[in-house]
Amino acid sequence: MNDLIAWRESYNLGISEIDPQHQKLIGIINKLYNAMRASTEKEEMQTILKELTDYADYHFSTEEKHFEEFNYVDKVPHTKSHDAYKEKIAQFSKSYESNESNTLPFDLMDYLGSWWTGHILGEDRKYVECFHEHGLK
Numbered sequence: 234m235n236d237l238i239a240w241r242e243s244y245n246l247g248i249s250e251i252d253p254q255h256q257k258l259i260g261i262i263n264k265l266y267n268a269m270r271a272s273t274e275k276e277e278m279q280t281i282l283k284e285l286t287d288y289a290d291y292h293f294s295t296e297e298k299h300f301e302e303f304n305y306v307d308k309v310p311h312t313k314s315h316d317a318y319k320e321k322i323a324q325f326s327k328s329y330e331s332n333e334s335n336t337l338p339f340d341l342m343d344y345l346g347s348w349w350t351g352h353i354l355g356e357d358r359k360y361v362e363c364f365h366e367h368g369l370k
């Protein structure tokens with residue numbers, strides 16, 4: 234097992250509801266990466282890709298629910314960033330489905346790795362103070 238993304242201490246936001254969700258997301262991305270390297274059959278790849286999509290949706294709605302509750306100042310740009318990610322993954326999934334090959338494009342893995350680490354360390358970090366102020370620890 235070779236991870237695409239190794240969990241780092243700096244990914245912890247100090248919010249007990251959110252941190253395990255981020256860990257789980259990175260775990261699914263690593264599972265997808267390893268399945269790709271093992272030339273796993275397409276049906277299984279699509280199952281993992283769907284697991285990632287569904288869990289990301291669940292995670293984004295957790296964050297967005299709190300943005301609403303706390304009237305978070307950056308809720309609009311942050312939600313837009315989630316929407317752009319969802320759109321990009323939907324496009325990737327669609328082209329993968331219509332493609333004959335079982336190999337996922339490398340740029341999907343690149344995108345997943347850089348998007349999630351950049352998002353957690355960048356945009357997600359920004360809401361920590363607001364969430365903490367509202368008692369979410």
Ligand SMILES: [Fe+2]
Pocket residue numbers: 296311315352356357
């Ligand atoms: Fe986020």
